[in-house]
Amino acid sequence: MTSQVQPVLSIRDLKTSFLVDGEWHEVLHGISFDVMPGETVAIVGESGSGKSVTSLSVMGLLNRKSTRLSGSIKLNGRELIGIDEAEMRKLRGTEVAMIFQEPMTSLNPVFTIGRQIGEALTAHRVMSKEDVRAETIRLLEKVRIPNADKRLSSYPHEFSGGMRQRVMIAMALASNPKLLIADEPTTALDVTIQGQILDLIKTLQEEEHMAVLFITHDMGVVAEVSDRTVVMFRGNAVESGPTEQIFSHQQNPYTRALLAAVPRMGSMAGLPYPQRFGIVDKDTGIAGEALPLDTPVDMSVPVLQVRNLVTRFDVTGGWLGRKTGAVHAVENVSFDLFKGETLALVGESGCGKSTIGRSIMRLTDSREGEILLDGKNVRTMRKNELTAMRRKVQMIFQDPFASLNPRMSVASALTEPFLAHGLGTRQQARDKAASLMEKVGLSADMLRRYPHEFSGGQRQRISIARALALDPSIIIADESVSALDVSIKAQVVNLLLDLQEELGLSYLFISHDMAVVERVSHRVAVMYLGEIVEIGPRESIFANPQHPYTRKLMSAVPVPDPARRHMSRAVSNDEIRSPIRPLSYVPPARIYHEVSPGHMVRVEDSKTAGAA
Template structure:
């Protein structure tokens, strides 16, 4: 039997906290064989990422104590000097981090950043490194990769940046790839391609993978064996099929029970909260009854007509125009009070651009956006008046909150800016908002970094409700949360919708969550809506080829499905929306295939 690529024995990690030491990972034991994928799963705060950072020795040694043994082949990584570890990182072990924007250098082009690793570890010259960088970007499905080499990270969407990080990690063909939530920010089609790409590289290069995730569907899709962590400890380890079929611990059963499964809502007419799950017993209680909150007879809360957004692209600072990026092209839809319209599609398809346009953060090239009958761009000089009608919940709650302000100050900010109230009335309103999202009013004196990711998202929701808006734009608001916290935040949003009659524009790439929360679904592709209709029509009777491809790419939380029908690498070309100067987009036609169900006709 071949020796394992990675062998971890008795790994414990402690952090210095207020003069003492706190154990955050305690006594981990596992091995990763050649060509094997080991998944490490657990909720936020369970110690998954700390385990990965300990293996890579990326934690500050002044504030960290790591004990045990981490063997890469025959070398103990904990005994190596830092100079030797620098040679191993990127060459023998590579890591894909969850947040690509904090991992990429904002003042370097992506072509340089991929090529730099090739020159450092593989000794390639500049020309050869650039050629190999282009090949890697194409391999991770970056559209128009040759034109993207000179782009900077802020030019790319979140999903595109993550693909660049994956290309950098794979550049030197490492023996071990540590992937820390690598597909969290990716839509399902790209996620399926990346998972298939990792499997393909395993076979080509005998690469091993340590895959950290909270998505049990991804675990079923890719992992040979699984380690379950809770509270910094390893509570269960075994083959993925065995853990899914017969989980030994209540916590593991609870994790599996919390996974939303596509197709579970076929007999339910309205959005349905997630059932409560007991972490001690793993028992799932019935979800509350669904409620119809849509006010179909009322004027629309949001009307978007012919929205078009184009960006000019230049070849350089003083160079001629390279063309226009048609980010959004002639998009129209409406949202009724109490209704949730889900906007889904691949990364870079224009979803977030629409959300930012509705928030008046971007000025469209053409088109009209009306919130409660008011044209938001006609009222551009009075942002305060419009912000009372529409608010936004962003994907990353930590970057949305000022770390130097208390939670109470963050929630009170819109009330103070708009001169709604002050003094005792302000304090009472902040306490009311925090309690509305399930937080104690005493939490207002604490800072954002003292809360978990799910709690921070609740704080952002409380702040967004301060001005009593009628419309919330939720831009990937739960995509970075683990399954149980995701369920809590979604249940909170559904409760608030029922109590306040809120309209939601729910921007997401998680099709199982979209199925759970939406009344209607709009599918976007290359800046255009290709299909729109009721949830049941779009999810269970998709008519456009892209919608079918999107649904087929959703990972199934069942390892047997993968073993019965393994997925290969989807070589379907990813198109881009960069058009040459003078390009005139074609006039699109839609067919109503059923009442309220519209599908774009192929040209």
């Protein structure tokens, strides 16, 4: 008689409640699932679904005075509910470990990487200094950090986002846990870095035979990493089963809604115009129509021309703070934007795409080149001309909570630009604000509320309404949907396309999400180290990518197809190269080759081609 394999983690009828204003509010409503040895189980759902509360309940990281748990959480057969804090602390260091979404909030900025990993090692066992150093180097090498022995004395701010996440994984592996909980570990990362981290977690799991509980809202990531999937909605596990089954034969309307909202690269093949998402109702599973944006773009006269734009930031050093070099953030960039067109700027963090947007708005001073709006150079405008220019060009930022004043009501936020530009009376400003709220799918009754009273998607809609307050002709959308849940992202994309069709807006759409870019753009410009390496019609770029860096970006996009789970994408583990150059550096002259009408690719020499 064979003995049955015991789950590493077994959750039965888990209910979690929080004490709010003297009353208990249940946020998890009796969820149950198992995680077996060597298995990856994904918990997927949007913000507020209860997936992170589930992981924090398992880890015992919720405030015991204001939290109440019932049901059962067993780790290797041991009940965790009711266990005292000292015992739980021992288990957290040896049996279970967790990787959080934002490594910079988990790493101490004043201690070196070596010291922080060393503390994780010595917290539960006695080791000599030499052994701690050797084991720390081994862990850093295991998570593929190059020159590990030299990086021990580095501080968190000296690492990129992807490398910081690798350090967090190394700390989690320090005591050989049986269960690794990864809570949105790739959400804040660029697509290529995300690919590296996903591949790394899969490799380490095979090497260490760990069980992994992977928490995410990205169905593409779920397809790539998980054996089984638990779908959560409003504190309930609405569907669970093998990942292949969840993707091919989903039973719950909410699961169908999540999958329908995932942008799939390649789905726009043969479609000449951007296309709205067919939003699926979360309660019924009924899909809306995916309508194309069929308004032709007027390619006769550009509304914005950027010519040979250069933006650099000085790097200083030494006792006297002398200039030692410069960050070449934007180097000799040129493009046109036409009426009713969406031009997407894509690339990883640090490639210069956001700096272009800020340079156009004169929020950042550029050094050379021309930014022509209605034939006038923005770079040489005086203050009054600049104010008038900003009526025509508005910006939507990535984090609406950071760009909205928390002390101002929504009414004040929307009426302020209207009044500041002297466009009418206070009553006209209020009427305009009410109209804008309706236009972005919110109620005018919400004008009295403050930003903290809205969800992330609603706050982004308010940011869009504020950008429309001055009736601009151009909107620079800087990562405006990257921080949103997948279905909210689809709604905001649809809103942007509706407004473009209705108002004839031109968008400079800045993003690192290639699948969304394919959905919304007419043309695409791919940036690497401050330069455009490929630009052309969206159809041509996605059907026939020519530059090695463009192909690298596309190959790293998670594909929502579980059949590809065991395929290796061979994503390079190299970090993006530094854009810092010495004072003596002279940028080389660039040559572009036209592959097809309007599709230009930078010709690479052997050195730059290898680096990209």
